Amino acid sequence: MEDLGRLAEGVRAAVADATGSDPGAVELRPIPGGASRETLLAEAGQRRYVLRRDPPEAESAVPMATEVRVIEAAASAGVAVPAPLHFEPAGGRFETAGYLMEHVEGESVAPRLLRRDQFAGARQRLPAQLGEALARIHSIDASGVQGVVVPDGDPALAACELWEATLDEVGEPLPAVEAGLRWLRLNRPSPPARQGLVHGDFRLGNFIVDGDGLAAVIDWELCHGGDPAEDVGWLTIRSWRFGNDERPVAGMGGLEELLAAYEAAGGARPDPERLRWWEAMGNVKWAVICARQAHDHLTGVRPSAELASLGRRICEPEWDLLELVG
Amino acid sequence: MQDRPTAPELLDAMAAQLFTEVRSWVPRERRFQVLVLANLCAVIARELRAGATPSLADVALFRELAGVAGPAPAPEEANAEAGEAARELAWLIRRGSLDGELAEVIAGLREHVRRKLEIARPGYAD
Numbered sequence: 001m002e003d004l005g006r007l008a009e010g011v012r013a014a015v016a017d018a019t020g021s022d023p024g025a026v027e028l029r030p031i032p033g034g035a036s037r038e039t040l041l042a043e044a045g046q047r048r049y050v051l052r053r054d055p056p057e058a059e060s061a062v063p064m065a066t067e068v069r070v071i072e073a074a075a076s077a078g079v080a081v082p083a084p085l086h087f088e089p090a091g092g093r094f095e096t097a098g099y100l101m102e103h104v105e106g107e108s109v110a111p112r113l114l115r116r117d118q119f120a121g122a123r124q125r126l127p128a129q130l131g132e133a134l135a136r137i138h139s140i141d142a143s144g145v146q147g148v149v150v151p152d153g154d155p156a157l158a159a160c161e162l163w164e165a166t167l168d169e170v171g172e173p174l175p176a177v178e179a180g181l182r183w184l185r186l187n188r189p190s191p192p193a194r195q196g197l198v199h200g201d202f203r204l205g206n207f208i209v210d211g212d213g214l215a216a217v218i219d220w221e222l223c224h225g226g227d228p229a230e231d232v233g234w235l236t237i238r239s240w241r242f243g244n245d246e247r248p249v250a251g252m253g254g255l256e257e258l259l260a261a262y263e264a265a266g267g268a269r270p271d272p273e274r275l276r277w278w279e280a281m282g283n284v285k286w287a288v289i290c291a292r293q294a295h296d297h298l299t300g301v302r303p304s305a306e307l308a309s310l311g312r313r314i315c316e317p318e319w320d321l322l323e324l325v326g
Numbered sequence: 327m328q329d330r331p332t333a334p335e336l337l338d339a340m341a342a343q344l345f346t347e348v349r350s351w352v353p354r355e356r357r358f359q360v361l362v363l364a365n366l367c368a369v370i371a372r373e374l375r376a377g378a379t380p381s382l383a384d385v386a387l388f389r390e391l392a393g394v395a396g397p398a399p400a401p402e403e404a405n406a407e408a409g410e411a412a413r414e415l416a417w418l419i420r421r422g423s424l425d426g427e428l429a430e431v432i433a434g435l436r437e438h439v440r441r442k443l444e445i446a447r448p449g450y451a452d
Protein backbone atom coordinates (compact mmCIF):
# COMPACT_ATOMS: atom_id res chain seq x y z
CA MET A 1 0.00 0.00 0.00
CA GLU A 2 3.07 2.18 -0.31
CA ASP A 3 2.01 3.79 -3.58
CA LEU A 4 -1.60 4.79 -3.14
CA GLY A 5 -1.16 7.71 -5.59
CA ARG A 6 -0.49 5.41 -8.52
CA LEU A 7 -3.28 3.07 -7.44
CA ALA A 8 -5.68 6.05 -7.20
CA GLU A 9 -4.91 6.90 -10.83
CA GLY A 10 -5.66 3.29 -11.78
CA VAL A 11 -8.98 3.45 -9.96
CA ARG A 12 -9.86 6.73 -11.66
CA ALA A 13 -9.24 5.20 -15.09
CA ALA A 14 -11.22 2.08 -14.17
CA VAL A 15 -14.18 4.16 -12.94
CA ALA A 16 -14.09 6.18 -16.16
CA ASP A 17 -14.15 2.94 -18.17
CA ALA A 18 -16.90 1.33 -16.15
CA THR A 19 -19.22 4.32 -15.91
CA GLY A 20 -18.35 6.23 -19.07
CA SER A 21 -17.38 9.40 -17.22
CA ASP A 22 -14.16 10.57 -15.59
CA PRO A 23 -14.82 10.93 -11.85
CA GLY A 24 -11.91 13.35 -11.30
CA ALA A 25 -9.20 12.84 -8.69
CA VAL A 26 -9.72 9.75 -6.54
CA GLU A 27 -8.80 9.57 -2.87
CA LEU A 28 -8.18 6.12 -1.37
CA ARG A 29 -8.56 5.15 2.29
CA PRO A 30 -8.00 1.66 3.68
CA ILE A 31 -11.04 0.08 5.33
CA PRO A 32 -9.80 -1.96 8.30
CA GLY A 33 -11.01 -5.52 8.74
CA GLY A 34 -10.53 -8.13 6.02
CA ALA A 35 -7.60 -10.36 6.87
CA SER A 36 -6.77 -11.87 3.50
CA ARG A 37 -7.97 -9.09 1.19
CA GLU A 38 -7.15 -5.40 1.02
CA THR A 39 -10.27 -3.23 1.00
CA LEU A 40 -10.10 0.48 0.18
CA LEU A 41 -12.73 3.19 0.02
CA ALA A 42 -12.37 5.23 -3.17
CA GLU A 43 -13.88 8.71 -3.10
CA ALA A 44 -14.14 11.08 -6.05
CA GLY A 45 -16.28 14.11 -5.34
CA GLN A 46 -19.74 12.77 -4.50
CA ARG A 47 -19.02 9.33 -5.92
CA ARG A 48 -17.90 6.49 -3.67
CA TYR A 49 -16.68 3.04 -4.60
CA VAL A 50 -14.91 0.19 -2.87
CA LEU A 51 -11.77 -1.47 -4.21
CA ARG A 52 -11.04 -4.98 -3.05
CA ARG A 53 -7.76 -6.57 -4.12
CA ASP A 54 -5.21 -9.18 -3.16
CA PRO A 55 -2.42 -7.91 -0.90
CA PRO A 56 0.98 -7.98 -2.65
CA GLU A 57 2.16 -11.32 -1.18
CA ALA A 58 -1.32 -12.78 -1.46
CA GLU A 59 -2.50 -16.30 -1.52
CA SER A 60 -6.26 -16.55 -1.39
CA ALA A 61 -8.59 -19.50 -1.01
CA VAL A 62 -10.91 -18.12 -3.68
CA PRO A 63 -9.25 -16.15 -6.49
CA MET A 64 -10.50 -12.59 -7.05
CA ALA A 65 -11.95 -13.43 -10.46
CA THR A 66 -13.98 -16.24 -8.88
CA GLU A 67 -15.17 -13.92 -6.11
CA VAL A 68 -16.55 -11.54 -8.74
CA ARG A 69 -18.38 -14.39 -10.51
CA VAL A 70 -19.84 -15.55 -7.18
CA ILE A 71 -21.10 -12.07 -6.29
CA GLU A 72 -22.67 -11.75 -9.73
CA ALA A 73 -24.37 -15.12 -9.28
CA ALA A 74 -25.60 -14.03 -5.83
CA ALA A 75 -26.99 -10.79 -7.27
CA SER A 76 -28.82 -12.80 -9.97
CA ALA A 77 -30.29 -15.02 -7.25
CA GLY A 78 -31.69 -11.93 -5.51
CA VAL A 79 -29.13 -11.58 -2.69
CA ALA A 80 -28.29 -8.01 -1.70
CA VAL A 81 -24.60 -7.53 -2.58
CA PRO A 82 -22.41 -4.58 -3.60
CA ALA A 83 -22.51 -4.68 -7.42
CA PRO A 84 -19.08 -5.30 -8.98
CA LEU A 85 -18.24 -2.62 -11.56
CA HIS A 86 -14.86 -3.60 -12.93
CA PHE A 87 -12.32 -6.41 -12.53
CA GLU A 88 -8.57 -6.19 -13.20
CA PRO A 89 -6.25 -9.21 -13.19
CA ALA A 90 -2.85 -9.14 -11.43
CA GLY A 91 -0.50 -6.66 -13.12
CA GLY A 92 -3.40 -4.45 -14.21
CA ARG A 93 -4.57 -1.06 -12.99
CA PHE A 94 -5.02 -2.30 -9.41
CA GLU A 95 -1.51 -3.86 -9.39
CA THR A 96 -2.68 -7.11 -7.78
CA ALA A 97 -5.89 -8.84 -8.87
CA GLY A 98 -8.90 -6.89 -7.67
CA TYR A 99 -12.25 -5.41 -8.43
CA LEU A 100 -14.10 -2.20 -7.98
CA MET A 101 -17.64 -2.30 -6.65
CA GLU A 102 -20.35 0.12 -5.68
CA HIS A 103 -20.21 1.48 -2.13
CA VAL A 104 -23.14 0.38 0.05
CA GLU A 105 -24.07 2.79 2.84
CA GLY A 106 -24.49 1.23 6.26
CA GLU A 107 -22.76 -0.25 9.28
CA SER A 108 -21.04 -3.62 9.65
CA VAL A 109 -19.35 -3.39 13.06
CA ALA A 110 -21.11 -5.88 15.34
CA PRO A 111 -21.13 -4.01 18.70
CA ARG A 112 -22.55 -0.88 17.03
CA LEU A 113 -25.29 -2.89 15.32
CA LEU A 114 -26.16 -4.60 18.58
CA ARG A 115 -26.20 -1.50 20.77
CA ARG A 116 -27.13 1.64 18.86
CA ASP A 117 -30.75 2.82 18.97
CA GLN A 118 -30.76 3.71 15.28
CA PHE A 119 -30.54 -0.03 14.47
CA ALA A 120 -33.41 -1.15 16.75
CA GLY A 121 -35.72 -1.73 13.77
CA ALA A 122 -32.95 -3.42 11.81
CA ARG A 123 -32.34 -5.82 14.70
CA GLN A 124 -35.99 -6.88 14.57
CA ARG A 125 -35.89 -7.55 10.85
CA LEU A 126 -32.41 -8.97 10.38
CA PRO A 127 -32.91 -12.63 11.48
CA ALA A 128 -35.67 -13.22 8.90
CA GLN A 129 -33.78 -11.24 6.24
CA LEU A 130 -30.71 -13.42 6.85
CA GLY A 131 -32.82 -16.56 6.46
CA GLU A 132 -34.16 -15.31 3.15
CA ALA A 133 -30.69 -14.30 1.91
CA LEU A 134 -29.29 -17.71 2.88
CA ALA A 135 -32.04 -19.55 1.00
CA ARG A 136 -31.16 -17.56 -2.12
CA ILE A 137 -27.42 -18.13 -1.73
CA HIS A 138 -27.96 -21.87 -1.24
CA SER A 139 -30.19 -22.05 -4.32
CA ILE A 140 -27.12 -21.27 -6.45
CA ASP A 141 -25.55 -24.32 -8.09
CA ALA A 142 -21.94 -24.05 -6.87
CA SER A 143 -20.61 -26.27 -9.64
CA GLY A 144 -22.10 -23.85 -12.15
CA VAL A 145 -19.87 -20.98 -10.97
CA GLN A 146 -16.46 -21.35 -12.59
CA GLY A 147 -13.64 -21.58 -10.04
CA VAL A 148 -15.72 -22.44 -6.96
CA VAL A 149 -14.41 -25.52 -5.16
CA VAL A 150 -17.00 -28.24 -4.61
CA PRO A 151 -15.96 -31.22 -2.42
CA ASP A 152 -16.01 -34.56 -4.25
CA GLY A 153 -17.68 -36.61 -1.57
CA ASP A 154 -19.18 -35.91 1.84
CA PRO A 155 -18.81 -32.20 2.78
CA ALA A 156 -18.85 -33.10 6.50
CA LEU A 157 -15.84 -35.38 6.03
CA ALA A 158 -14.17 -32.71 3.89
CA ALA A 159 -14.61 -30.22 6.76
CA CYS A 160 -13.07 -32.66 9.29
CA GLU A 161 -10.08 -33.18 7.00
CA LEU A 162 -9.65 -29.48 6.28
CA TRP A 163 -9.56 -28.43 9.94
CA GLU A 164 -7.36 -31.34 11.01
CA ALA A 165 -4.89 -30.35 8.31
CA THR A 166 -5.05 -26.67 9.28
CA LEU A 167 -4.47 -27.55 12.93
CA ASP A 168 -1.44 -29.61 11.88
CA GLU A 169 -0.04 -26.64 9.95
CA VAL A 170 -0.32 -24.47 13.07
CA GLY A 171 1.39 -27.19 15.08
CA GLU A 172 0.01 -26.33 18.53
CA PRO A 173 -1.57 -29.25 20.41
CA LEU A 174 -5.24 -28.54 21.21
CA PRO A 175 -6.62 -31.74 22.77
CA ALA A 176 -10.11 -30.27 23.32
CA VAL A 177 -10.39 -29.41 19.62
CA GLU A 178 -9.05 -32.87 18.73
CA ALA A 179 -11.67 -34.55 20.92
CA GLY A 180 -14.42 -32.44 19.35
CA LEU A 181 -13.14 -33.19 15.86
CA ARG A 182 -12.94 -36.90 16.62
CA TRP A 183 -16.54 -36.90 17.83
CA LEU A 184 -17.60 -35.00 14.71
CA ARG A 185 -15.76 -37.47 12.46
CA LEU A 186 -17.51 -40.41 14.17
CA ASN A 187 -20.97 -38.80 14.18
CA ARG A 188 -21.23 -37.24 10.73
CA PRO A 189 -24.66 -36.43 9.27
CA SER A 190 -25.58 -38.16 6.03
CA PRO A 191 -24.45 -36.23 2.94
CA PRO A 192 -26.95 -33.44 2.18
CA ALA A 193 -29.71 -34.06 -0.37
CA ARG A 194 -28.09 -31.38 -2.51
CA GLN A 195 -24.94 -29.29 -2.26
CA GLY A 196 -25.43 -25.58 -2.65
CA LEU A 197 -23.20 -22.54 -2.70
CA VAL A 198 -22.00 -21.96 0.88
CA HIS A 199 -20.94 -18.40 1.73
CA GLY A 200 -18.39 -19.70 4.22
CA ASP A 201 -18.24 -16.66 6.52
CA PHE A 202 -21.90 -15.74 6.98
CA ARG A 203 -21.92 -13.90 10.33
CA LEU A 204 -22.35 -10.49 11.92
CA GLY A 205 -19.41 -8.42 10.70
CA ASN A 206 -19.96 -9.50 7.11
CA PHE A 207 -23.35 -7.86 6.74
CA ILE A 208 -23.81 -4.21 5.83
CA VAL A 209 -26.88 -3.06 7.71
CA ASP A 210 -28.86 0.16 7.49
CA GLY A 211 -31.97 1.35 9.33
CA ASP A 212 -34.14 -1.09 7.36
CA GLY A 213 -31.92 -4.11 8.01
CA LEU A 214 -29.77 -6.07 5.59
CA ALA A 215 -28.29 -3.87 2.86
CA ALA A 216 -25.58 -6.23 1.58
CA VAL A 217 -23.79 -9.51 2.26
CA ILE A 218 -20.03 -9.04 1.86
CA ASP A 219 -16.72 -10.95 2.17
CA TRP A 220 -17.31 -13.86 -0.18
CA GLU A 221 -13.68 -14.99 -0.10
CA LEU A 222 -14.40 -18.29 1.71
CA CYS A 223 -17.31 -19.45 -0.45
CA HIS A 224 -17.42 -23.04 -1.66
CA GLY A 225 -19.85 -25.81 -2.52
CA GLY A 226 -21.16 -27.82 0.41
CA ASP A 227 -23.91 -28.56 2.90
CA PRO A 228 -26.18 -25.50 3.24
CA ALA A 229 -26.44 -26.23 6.99
CA GLU A 230 -22.77 -25.17 7.31
CA ASP A 231 -23.69 -21.48 6.91
CA VAL A 232 -26.43 -21.71 9.57
CA GLY A 233 -24.15 -23.54 12.00
CA TRP A 234 -21.36 -20.97 11.60
CA LEU A 235 -23.78 -18.03 11.89
CA THR A 236 -25.11 -19.30 15.20
CA ILE A 237 -21.91 -20.13 17.13
CA ARG A 238 -21.80 -18.34 20.46
CA SER A 239 -18.84 -16.15 19.45
CA TRP A 240 -20.99 -14.43 16.79
CA ARG A 241 -23.71 -13.61 19.33
CA PHE A 242 -21.38 -11.01 20.88
CA GLY A 243 -22.61 -11.55 24.42
CA ASN A 244 -26.33 -11.97 23.61
CA ASP A 245 -25.99 -15.70 24.23
CA GLU A 246 -29.70 -16.46 24.29
CA ARG A 247 -30.14 -15.08 20.75
CA PRO A 248 -28.42 -17.47 18.36
CA VAL A 249 -28.95 -15.47 15.16
CA ALA A 250 -26.41 -12.64 15.17
CA GLY A 251 -27.19 -11.93 18.82
CA MET A 252 -30.50 -10.52 17.60
CA GLY A 253 -33.06 -13.25 17.15
CA GLY A 254 -34.04 -16.87 17.43
CA LEU A 255 -33.24 -19.76 15.13
CA GLU A 256 -36.93 -20.34 14.37
CA GLU A 257 -37.28 -16.84 12.86
CA LEU A 258 -34.36 -17.53 10.58
CA LEU A 259 -35.47 -21.03 9.57
CA ALA A 260 -39.09 -20.01 8.92
CA ALA A 261 -37.89 -17.28 6.55
CA TYR A 262 -35.40 -19.73 5.01
CA GLU A 263 -38.19 -22.18 4.25
CA ALA A 264 -40.55 -19.47 3.02
CA ALA A 265 -37.85 -18.41 0.53
CA GLY A 266 -37.54 -21.94 -0.82
CA GLY A 267 -34.80 -23.39 1.40
CA ALA A 268 -35.10 -26.95 2.71
CA ARG A 269 -35.14 -26.80 6.52
CA PRO A 270 -32.15 -28.72 7.93
CA ASP A 271 -32.89 -31.05 10.85
CA PRO A 272 -31.71 -30.01 14.36
CA GLU A 273 -29.01 -32.71 14.58
CA ARG A 274 -27.43 -31.56 11.33
CA LEU A 275 -27.48 -27.96 12.50
CA ARG A 276 -25.93 -28.95 15.83
CA TRP A 277 -23.17 -30.81 13.98
CA TRP A 278 -22.33 -27.78 11.87
CA GLU A 279 -22.51 -25.43 14.88
CA ALA A 280 -19.99 -27.68 16.63
CA MET A 281 -17.86 -27.70 13.46
CA GLY A 282 -18.15 -23.90 13.42
CA ASN A 283 -16.57 -23.84 16.86
CA VAL A 284 -13.75 -26.10 15.64
CA LYS A 285 -13.20 -23.70 12.78
CA TRP A 286 -13.12 -20.60 14.99
CA ALA A 287 -10.80 -22.26 17.54
CA VAL A 288 -8.36 -23.27 14.79
CA ILE A 289 -8.56 -19.84 13.15
CA CYS A 290 -7.74 -18.20 16.52
CA ALA A 291 -4.75 -20.53 16.89
CA ARG A 292 -3.62 -19.81 13.34
CA GLN A 293 -3.89 -16.03 13.76
CA ALA A 294 -1.86 -16.17 16.99
CA HIS A 295 0.64 -18.35 15.11
CA ASP A 296 0.86 -15.75 12.32
CA HIS A 297 1.94 -13.25 14.99
CA LEU A 298 4.48 -15.64 16.52
CA THR A 299 6.08 -16.51 13.19
CA GLY A 300 6.28 -12.86 12.20
CA VAL A 301 3.94 -13.27 9.22
CA ARG A 302 1.72 -10.54 10.68
CA PRO A 303 3.09 -9.18 13.97
CA SER A 304 0.15 -7.82 15.94
CA ALA A 305 -0.90 -7.79 19.60
CA GLU A 306 -4.49 -8.16 18.40
CA LEU A 307 -3.69 -11.41 16.58
CA ALA A 308 -1.52 -12.56 19.49
CA SER A 309 -4.44 -12.03 21.88
CA LEU A 310 -6.52 -14.57 19.92
CA GLY A 311 -4.32 -17.27 21.44
CA ARG A 312 -6.12 -16.60 24.72
CA ARG A 313 -9.53 -16.86 23.04
CA ILE A 314 -9.17 -20.41 21.70
CA CYS A 315 -10.72 -21.70 24.92
CA GLU A 316 -14.06 -19.94 24.22
CA PRO A 317 -15.04 -21.95 21.11
CA GLU A 318 -13.39 -25.00 22.72
CA TRP A 319 -15.84 -24.74 25.60
CA ASP A 320 -18.83 -24.31 23.29
CA LEU A 321 -17.61 -27.21 21.14
CA LEU A 322 -17.43 -29.59 24.09
CA GLU A 323 -20.89 -28.43 25.25
CA LEU A 324 -22.29 -29.36 21.82
CA VAL A 325 -20.62 -32.77 21.45
CA GLY A 326 -20.64 -33.94 25.07
CA MET B 327 13.27 -9.72 44.45
CA GLN B 328 11.52 -6.65 43.08
CA ASP B 329 9.83 -4.02 45.19
CA ARG B 330 6.06 -3.59 45.27
CA PRO B 331 3.98 -3.31 43.20
CA THR B 332 4.20 -6.95 42.16
CA ALA B 333 3.98 -7.85 38.47
CA PRO B 334 0.22 -8.60 38.64
CA GLU B 335 -0.35 -5.36 40.54
CA LEU B 336 1.46 -3.42 37.82
CA LEU B 337 -0.60 -5.14 35.15
CA ASP B 338 -3.78 -4.27 37.06
CA ALA B 339 -2.70 -0.62 37.06
CA MET B 340 -1.93 -0.75 33.32
CA ALA B 341 -5.27 -2.37 32.55
CA ALA B 342 -7.15 0.21 34.61
CA GLN B 343 -5.49 3.16 32.90
CA LEU B 344 -5.90 1.67 29.42
CA PHE B 345 -9.58 0.87 30.01
CA THR B 346 -10.37 4.40 31.16
CA GLU B 347 -8.02 7.28 30.39
CA VAL B 348 -6.06 6.01 27.38
CA ARG B 349 -9.23 4.75 25.74
CA SER B 350 -10.75 8.22 25.87
CA TRP B 351 -7.72 9.76 24.12
CA VAL B 352 -7.93 7.39 21.19
CA PRO B 353 -10.15 8.03 18.14
CA ARG B 354 -13.36 6.03 18.27
CA GLU B 355 -12.54 3.71 15.40
CA ARG B 356 -9.27 2.66 17.10
CA ARG B 357 -10.62 2.13 20.62
CA PHE B 358 -11.11 -1.57 20.05
CA GLN B 359 -7.32 -2.01 19.93
CA VAL B 360 -6.92 -0.29 23.30
CA LEU B 361 -9.54 -2.61 24.77
CA VAL B 362 -7.65 -5.61 23.40
CA LEU B 363 -4.44 -4.43 25.10
CA ALA B 364 -6.22 -3.62 28.37
CA ASN B 365 -7.87 -7.01 28.39
CA LEU B 366 -4.53 -8.72 27.73
CA CYS B 367 -3.04 -6.98 30.79
CA ALA B 368 -5.93 -8.27 32.90
CA VAL B 369 -5.51 -11.80 31.50
CA ILE B 370 -1.76 -11.85 32.19
CA ALA B 371 -2.33 -10.57 35.75
CA ARG B 372 -4.67 -13.51 36.42
CA GLU B 373 -2.24 -15.89 34.77
CA LEU B 374 0.64 -14.75 36.98
CA ARG B 375 -1.50 -15.00 40.11
CA ALA B 376 -2.54 -18.57 39.24
CA GLY B 377 1.10 -19.62 38.88
CA ALA B 378 1.87 -23.22 37.95
CA THR B 379 -1.30 -24.68 39.50
CA PRO B 380 -3.42 -24.91 36.28
CA SER B 381 -0.57 -26.44 34.26
CA LEU B 382 0.18 -29.00 36.98
CA ALA B 383 -3.49 -30.00 36.98
CA ASP B 384 -3.41 -30.27 33.18
CA VAL B 385 -0.32 -32.51 33.22
CA ALA B 386 -2.08 -34.88 35.62
CA LEU B 387 -5.32 -34.81 33.59
CA PHE B 388 -3.70 -35.32 30.18
CA ARG B 389 -1.63 -38.25 31.49
CA GLU B 390 -4.67 -39.84 33.09
CA LEU B 391 -6.70 -39.55 29.87
CA ALA B 392 -3.79 -40.87 27.81
CA GLY B 393 -3.25 -43.73 30.27
CA VAL B 394 0.37 -42.88 31.03
CA ALA B 395 2.15 -42.23 34.32
CA GLY B 396 5.01 -39.97 35.28
CA PRO B 397 6.40 -37.89 38.12
CA ALA B 398 4.83 -34.49 38.71
CA PRO B 399 7.01 -31.83 37.06
CA ALA B 400 8.69 -29.02 38.98
CA PRO B 401 6.52 -25.86 38.93
CA GLU B 402 8.87 -24.07 36.52
CA GLU B 403 8.56 -26.96 34.07
CA ALA B 404 4.81 -27.41 34.41
CA ASN B 405 3.85 -25.40 31.34
CA ALA B 406 6.32 -27.12 29.00
CA GLU B 407 5.39 -30.51 30.40
CA ALA B 408 1.67 -29.76 29.93
CA GLY B 409 2.44 -28.94 26.30
CA GLU B 410 4.18 -32.29 25.83
CA ALA B 411 1.37 -34.21 27.52
CA ALA B 412 -1.20 -32.30 25.41
CA ARG B 413 0.67 -33.28 22.23
CA GLU B 414 0.67 -36.95 23.21
CA LEU B 415 -3.03 -36.88 24.12
CA ALA B 416 -3.97 -35.01 20.94
CA TRP B 417 -2.18 -37.66 18.87
CA LEU B 418 -3.94 -40.54 20.62
CA ILE B 419 -7.34 -38.88 20.08
CA ARG B 420 -6.60 -38.16 16.41
CA ARG B 421 -5.62 -41.72 15.59
CA GLY B 422 -8.70 -43.13 17.28
CA SER B 423 -6.93 -44.90 20.17
CA LEU B 424 -9.36 -43.35 22.67
CA ASP B 425 -12.60 -43.81 20.68
CA GLY B 426 -13.87 -46.32 23.27
CA GLU B 427 -13.72 -43.73 26.03
CA LEU B 428 -14.32 -40.57 24.01
CA ALA B 429 -17.16 -39.42 26.29
CA GLU B 430 -14.84 -39.56 29.33
CA VAL B 431 -12.09 -37.78 27.40
CA ILE B 432 -14.51 -35.00 26.43
CA ALA B 433 -15.74 -34.69 30.03
CA GLY B 434 -12.16 -34.54 31.33
CA LEU B 435 -11.06 -31.97 28.78
CA ARG B 436 -13.93 -29.75 29.83
CA GLU B 437 -12.03 -29.24 33.12
CA HIS B 438 -8.88 -28.28 31.18
CA VAL B 439 -10.82 -25.73 29.12
CA ARG B 440 -12.53 -24.43 32.27
CA ARG B 441 -9.09 -23.75 33.78
CA LYS B 442 -8.07 -21.79 30.68
CA LEU B 443 -11.31 -19.79 30.77
CA GLU B 444 -10.88 -18.88 34.44
CA ILE B 445 -7.80 -16.96 33.33
CA ALA B 446 -8.74 -15.81 29.84
CA ARG B 447 -12.48 -15.14 30.21
CA PRO B 448 -13.86 -15.56 33.73
CA GLY B 449 -17.58 -16.31 33.77
CA TYR B 450 -17.72 -17.76 30.24
CA ALA B 451 -18.23 -21.34 31.47
CA ASP B 452 -20.93 -20.45 34.02
